[in-house]
Amino acid sequence: MAVPTSPVGFFPVEQPTTSTQDTRSTDAVDSLRSRTSSTSTIPGGGTRRRNIDSGKSEKSSPSLCRSQSFGREIGHAACETYLITRLAFTLLRYLGVGRRWISRLLALGLYAMLLMPGFLQVLYQYLFSSQIRRSVVYGDQPRNRLDLYLPKKIDSPKPVIIFVTGGAWIIGYKGWGSLLGFQLAEREIIVTCIDYRNFPQGTISDMVDDVSRGISFVCNNIADYGGDPNRIYLMGQSAGAHISSCALLKQAVKESKGESTSWSVSQIKAYFGLSGGYNLTNLVDHFDRRGLYRSIFLSIMEGDESLHQFSPEILIEDPSAKNAVPLLPHIVLFHGTGDFSIPPDASITFVDALKRAGARAELILYDGKTHTDLFVQDALRGGKEELFDYIVDYLHAGDTEALANDAMAPPRKRLCPEPLLKLAGLVSPF
Template identity: 65%
Template sequence: MRPLSGAEADALLARSDSAGGRRRRSSPVQSASPQPPGLGAGPRRQSSFRDDVGHAASETYLVTRLTFRLLQYLGLGYRWMSQLLALTIYAILLMPGFLQVGYYYFFSSQVRRSIVYGDQPRNRLDLYIPKYISRPCPVVAFVTGGAWIIGYKAWGALLGRRLAERGIIVACIDYRNFPQGTIGDMVSDASQGISYVCNNIASYRGDPNQIYLMGQSAGAHISACALMEQAVKESRGEPVSWSVTQIKAYFGLSGGYNIHSLVDHFHERGLSRSIFLSIMEGEESLSHYSPEMVVKESSSQAIALLPLIVLMHGTEDYSIPSSSSQSFADILQQTGAQAKLLLYEGKTHTDIFLQDPLRGGRDPLVEDIFSIIHVDDEITQEKIAVSPTPRRLVFEWQLQLARRISPF
């Protein structure tokens, strides 16, 4: 297998952007600055259900097409074929739960799909609104994972549903994947999505003084990069469209924060070194897109701007080892930042984010997020403690088998 040449990469990105441009012109346009709605409602949908399904289908087609195009460069060897087979079986086992979440995503009046936040084809986000709103709600701006290649905003539907059931608005931010874009584009998209949330969430009955940033897997890395980039800009007095001080806490779930130390790990896991370096814009950019390295090199003024950083990781995560979060937490604490590490004993990369919430009952991740968001609100904590628990969506034997087969 050979690395992508500059000409090949440019041509690939140009074709992807061209396809995205055609799709953008044919999709329904929504206002980037919605008018204030009535209480608890949020802006009304500006497109029909048919339009929303069509947009979701076109985005899914884009992700699939880009993935298979990338596989052409990787080469369809034994490793990738076995991984693809494992992923297919994994998805089939969890399909009963995925179908129920999909029904919620497309039919629930609490979901606002594909709100435009920028002028790129993937600059859209989904909002998950609590059913009953008596006062402005806390907000979680969430950046999904997907190995920087197959991320999509709908991957956050299960988390959005679980948090919305507990009175928290969730904004799932979409962004360009490789080869449609490289890491700089992804960070830029995420930052623009965060800016939209910070400046517009009050229109959806969100509390602009209670905004939390969260990312999962590759999304944890991208959102951490966006957070650090913003802190550095603000410390230098550069103009910004949103402020780090607007973020009350950052939740990093199963993320990697020192890209230098993960290149070989990902290569052994099947993401070749040449492809990964193409995603990260070359070896010379690894330090710039390693939040751990950026923290080490940042001024005390930039560090002082950072919110509480909560790093969450399963101890049996083989996709991204939990030592990644441990190391980042240590560096943050050494530089004087507020950092907290939560390790989930025996949990894998997908246990925390998929299997556990599909199991129903009290979800450890959701409970931990909730306890931090409402740390000073005992009344809300008491209400949630006695509220009905989410029901199981998938049988236990399916969850256990899926856990064994998971390629992640």
């Protein structure tokens, strides 16, 4: 039975249906760029980016500028807190009193407490590091913001990862990618973490549109931040892997039909999907048993009849997508065999479908790893780690200088004691 797309308590969201709205979004981006940066010529024919606010007048006090910037961030945080609180009450009306989701929430709280020593270090760096550009506006919809993690030294164009965080389509937030962002920035890779509307502020169509708009902004503007427009990679984790794969496939279908687009699939050199779900029809009952109730999940996905539309595994084998397949970049999926939140079969069957359709795809399974091991616990553990090293080696392939620097790079710093990491793994709700 179909679930209404706008049940009681749902906040209506604007749907970008006209070219006028796209124009407003482009104007907003152009305005942002004109306010934040300009270029000047330096000897030797190069260019130098400078902040206009800092170059307006040397009379401006640096402490005053920092105070004003901090004040703006506090104001933005207050607005977001109010919005999140309001939406949380709406979400609670959806969930009702249910043992499964309440037990998961309590387990999540305990999980976060055990990993707090590492989380606090990452939070401090997120708030005060000069290597991050927080909340860059990429569109005119709510939460159309992204964070940029920049290497300390940008003496040449750097490879770029566009990262889409997970969060069960409900609690996704760009800040969840901060640990990955800082660690990859240490290897001279620029990371952009895209924020997008969550349920109940938006449904899956809004999420896919937001992510596509964020990808467009990065593809068209990353050179201004020292990124290499010819080396852009897309990566998603969990729900973010599902949303980003939908955005990528939707874009390829548009291009195959000759429709006008603001970015091209050819600009994405590879796609990395981490612990994602790609066939929603196979996951509805599984999520229901784990506390993401069928009624809520179908509301997020805009009804039972839309599950096929937002299932990349099904879409890739649809005859209408035949001409889109050759446009897709190399696709690499990662999954832990101990993942109970989204079973590894979700990646296995998607890779099989991609190969049958003629796409370039491969799967890397990690024995015994859970849904969060690859993304959270292993990253907090520091040292060498297969997934991290694979991504770095992939992005630096062919760059002998970068590979040499990687070989001499110190091991990643441990951020959390091992006993706490093991306990967190035992109580993890994922």
